[in-house]
Amino acid sequence: MLDFDNQHAIGTAMHAMARALWPLPRSISGDGLRDTLRAVAGLNPQLELIEVPSGTPVLDWIVPEEWRVRSAWIEAPDGRRFCDFAINNLHLVGYSTGFDGVLSRAELEPHLHSLPEQPEAIPYVTSYYQRRWGFCLSQQARDRLPDGDYRVHIDAAHFAGSITLGEVLIAGESSDEVLLSTYCCHPSMANNELSGPVLLAHLGAWIAALPRRRLSYRLVFVPEMIGSIAYLARCLPELQSRVIAGFNLSCVGDERAWGYLPSRSGDSLADRVARHVLGHTAPDFVRWRWTDRGSDESNWCAPGVDLPVATVTRSKYGSYPEYHTSLDDLERVVTARGLGQSFNAYRRLIEALECNLTPHATVLGEPQLGRRGLYPSLSLKGSTADVRPLLDLLSYADGSRSLLEIAELLGRPIWELAPLSRILAEHALLRFTAIDR
Amino acid sequence: MLDFDNQHAIGTAMHAMARALWPLPRSISGDGLRDTLRAVAGLNPQLELIEVPSGTPVLDWIVPEEWRVRSAWIEAPDGRRFCDFAINNLHLVGYSTGFDGVLSRAELEPHLHSLPEQPEAIPYVTSYYQRRWGFCLSQQARDRLPDGDYRVHIDAAHFAGSITLGEVLIAGESSDEVLLSTYCCHPSMANNELSGPVLLAHLGAWIAALPRRRLSYRLVFVPEMIGSIAYLARCLPELQSRVIAGFNLSCVGDERAWGYLPSRSGDSLADRVARHVLGHTAPDFVRWRWTDRGSDESNWCAPGVDLPVATVTRSKYGSYPEYHTSLDDLERVVTARGLGQSFNAYRRLIEALECNLTPHATVLGEPQLGRRGLYPSLSLKGSTADVRPLLDLLSYADGSRSLLEIAELLGRPIWELAPLSRILAEHALLRFTAIDR
């Protein structure tokens, strides 16, 4: 049983899950994706798999053929194999066509990808929507390739199959929903892939175990871009009528930074909660702009879609040197500690949404706290300092502001005001309404 | 006859009145309060006294019993009396019960209050809503008390009586009102008590003597907290329909600082006038926040009450060392000069409200000021500098902005623009409407 209050334990569990998912040959379709989703289902038994067939038109896109790789490698003139997909699935360009043949080194060259400025890194390269084949390798390895004949072997096929979407719905008292999305389509990389699904899987387990949920939750595990497009094609009206706040989980596993990327509008409930939580827990967080986006928020927030989805991230995609290379690993980049911290940050985001009701003072004028035992009976210099937060909360509880807005006005975290609001409610001095869009 | 244009004379008169009121045994009820209000009536003959009986429910509160003290003192083992209420009415804890008996020093201790960090000061302590008795004395005096038997004498009674509210209504051309409130419930202290009622009494006399009043005025002299609650219980709907701006007068007698504390909304007419007047006369004024409040503005501005009441203060309650002690006196803290300055500042606030009409230009395009003798007939380099304020005022007189808003746009004090607006009105280039909420 997971101990969600123990950051170390939960971080360790997440890291172990990431390690188990590491070798699966993920892509935007195929069994690597399906197996990853099945692992998520281990923690979230409610997970539904949705298959969207190849050729289905989804918004402006068409679902591509499914891709299956059995094996892929190159044999050097000396007979040594390298770029073996079985050893590191980054070696094969994503969605490569099948191929078998012998090429000279010069003929091979245009099919090879490496990064001269990061000579040890295997880059991550894909070609989803145009047929070609290619291999990725470190610059160091490439530089050592001799002249001669190379046998190239790619046992890969494109066929009419489907892409797979994973959806977890967890009902609460209200049909108002929180959307939490992540993507499961990258091969063996840690921060820009596995941190997202392992965090979301564990958050799902925690949410499902909550004794009480005011809000409902929708967890979405999809291949990036085509997956969110397909999901929108499937249920956009439902999302628009229900989702009050959402977050796209991406790059949430390292310890090196905190970041926030706004929704397109920049002032949705998700944005305000994100800035509030980070402002009180990681005040130096990086404030990215909408134009720095690069994941499914592009679709969730697109014109006409306009879901209130913000991003709370660690070292954001594109902003750290290991990004989209084999160096984005579970040793130097993603850590159990980083994952545990991210779990707690997302827990705070959700707890903030759960308690973000609109309080209304029930009496006119300042109430007589003294006869309720909430005020010191003897008036001395400074004797009321302790009750100031109570009085300040009450003074703003005019029904026009949510608890989050009051917390911002008072410069205090919402998790300090929520218990005070409960005390006042117990004394019938506050009542709540839920107008938190 | 008071010379309201002579700051020195008016300050001296106010200081003399404060000195006369000093020994009255004020509390939230009783004859000290009533006698203070009667002294106010000397300058404001229209003052109405309103008695609210003990036991009356007022909003969330119940009016407490009245408190009367005939005498109170302690006799030391050597027969010397100290803590004598007749000498300084701060010595007795406010609302102490009657008591007569002999106690050891150890038994006496829990009933004594002093301030170790201000060893010369007698603190101000009350216990309005829980029955107990106690004495206040300087730490120096307390430290000198020998062991032995002490006779404690308190001839005090609680009985079904009333609390007393004072109200002065001064009608103007409009039923729109300015609310000016202060409190009269503290014993012998100067800035945090007497400065308020003596300033408001003199302002009332000045307002009543004005040859013309556009606005009506409501002056309220009450015991703090319970008094404003009782007053709201009596006439909240009337206040809500009439009051366009208000100020709570508190700590307005020293020369050491200027301060402004906003209404709850922070942008009422009262707030804008307060910031405008202080901005032009005391630009370094302290900008307190709503969460620094501590007087009747808590009730005037409470959720559902929402009167537009701001505070213009000098050294604010809680922010100066003598606060709530015997050191808050008429020698070192409150001065005739400080009171005179405060009179003039409040006069400016009221004059600003009186002239804050909305001007409308009556002609399209820039008018021909020249044929009205308002523009130089010879056009030389720089010859129009003197008429710029006239033209600027006219250019903003589009009926959408009050004179105060135009003054803010032009960065000039409203008392410079008001005479210009009158010149333009005399030439029929401006007309006024009153939309100044």
Add this chain to the structure above:
Amino acid sequence: MLDFDNQHAIGTAMHAMARALWPLPRSISGDGLRDTLRAVAGLNPQLELIEVPSGTPVLDWIVPEEWRVRSAWIEAPDGRRFCDFAINNLHLVGYSTGFDGVLSRAELEPHLHSLPEQPEAIPYVTSYYQRRWGFCLSQQARDRLPDGDYRVHIDAAHFAGSITLGEVLIAGESSDEVLLSTYCCHPSMANNELSGPVLLAHLGAWIAALPRRRLSYRLVFVPEMIGSIAYLARCLPELQSRVIAGFNLSCVGDERAWGYLPSRSGDSLADRVARHVLGHTAPDFVRWRWTDRGSDESNWCAPGVDLPVATVTRSKYGSYPEYHTSLDDLERVVTARGLGQSFNAYRRLIEALECNLTPHATVLGEPQLGRRGLYPSLSLKGSTADVRPLLDLLSYADGSRSLLEIAELLGRPIWELAPLSRILAEHALLRFTAIDR
């Protein structure tokens, strides 16, 4: 044929025109004004001359008598003539009455105007609305005048004539108009006079030659103040219903500064375009305030008139030492280069207005740019940098923002986004609406 794309050529042409117009005896009425307008008609054959008779009431003003000068000079005791109107028309105070007589030097003195602080400058002085006569000369010349008898000769007349307004209407696809105004009433001065009409005449020629105009254009050449008042009296309702943005061209010929003076509201379309263009081309431009105004914007933006007219200027009237003196010339102050730069800046303003449509994305979610050849087919690290502007533009194209607003959000000049918006429209990914007020 003018080459509008050649800044040097266009600046040189403008400077030549200014030199030709230099000696014409301009005033707020008369043949100097008419001849200047006729020269404008050389480039703008559609120019209509509107004569408004003396005595006509126009808004708050009355059109003054026309003024005609045949000759004016003073003969010194030694018989030498000076202050000869034929040599420099600044010598005679504007609207001087006729006079012929002999005066002592002392009698002459009150009729002379010079600038002690600029001893070489002849000042510019007028007395339109009060009858008097006077001469302007340099302080140096004045200081050399000997005692003795002076013969003063002014052959000038005031008579019932008219003032003359010039109007050029250039129709576009929409009846929405851009108002471009300038004034033609100052004698021989360069920046504060001739730069305006020569720039506007050349802009008119360029606008008329455009292959396509979305908007209509109204060019107004008038005597300052009385001319704009008379023009408003003539067609205010038409202006109010049609003009979506306007600029008053004044002091647009030197190279020393760029400046912007807002409309009265400060946030009209004209203001936003002006700040956008200057922000990207001359980011250090001087930001004048509305209270620094001094030309026809006072009337275009007056209360009840409220046309959206801003000012883009170089060294603004009143802010440079040569202003309103004979030193404001075509050698040291106004240059061909400065005029050419101003032409290009105004061209950018107009091009910005022409392309400022409101784009709407036509598909939900991010479109598949790849199948339209707008996206790299191979996904490498950093491979999408080039398409970011396209995607960013699309992401803001939600129908709530004009292209100008999107350009401001993205921090890019509108002239970089306009071609991108055309590419997207060609691929049917954007459509446009015109809601640009």
